[in-house]
Amino acid sequence: DTEVTQTPKHLVMGMTNKKSLKCEQHMGHRAMYWYKQKAKKPPELMFVYSYEKLSINESVPSRFSPECPNSSLLNLHLHALQPEDSALYLCASSLRDRGLDEQYFGPGTRLTVT
């Protein structure tokens, strides 16, 4: 399996809702990432997990809470989001944690906050 999968594909949520995004890979990769991409903009790094431990948090608001239950799974828990958080959320993974390996991106979850 050479793919990163993400669910759901689309998500619409209100500002008081709690929801979670899920990312999965079975390539034996030990680094996993969350990026946020607004329309017509580049992906922006949010979090990096290395060997299931959070290694980078790019000053992301606490309404975004990442979790890495095991080496194949990465979740992003969402709570009390704002309309400006509407974006494409991309998960990626790479073989090692040395920043030299190709990052494989999932298809993304398109999030709309109403």
Next chain:
Amino acid sequence: GENVEQHPSTLSVQEGDSAVIKCTYSDSASNYFPWYKQELGKRPQLIIDIRSNVGEKKDQRIAVTLNKTAKHFSLHITETQPEDSAVYFCAANSGGGADGLTFGKGTHLIIQP
């Protein structure tokens, strides 16, 4: 942190001609420079990458050059085809350790038939 500048923001070329996209980076510790192609509504797909121990890499119609002294790298696409139309992003890591990528703002490449 790393800062990546990318030019041009839009590039229109005739089918069959070459296209060149240029990027500069700020962190001298960066040592990995991938290029991604993103079609509308799809995920970024790696098309080529280069590591700091080489100056040039080629894969069929696509090539990347890296000048570490000047901190810039470029994507070259030859014999462009309509399916090359997409947004292209350059990116750089921050050198060492588990880190993500910093992306340039993207180039919208349009291939005119």
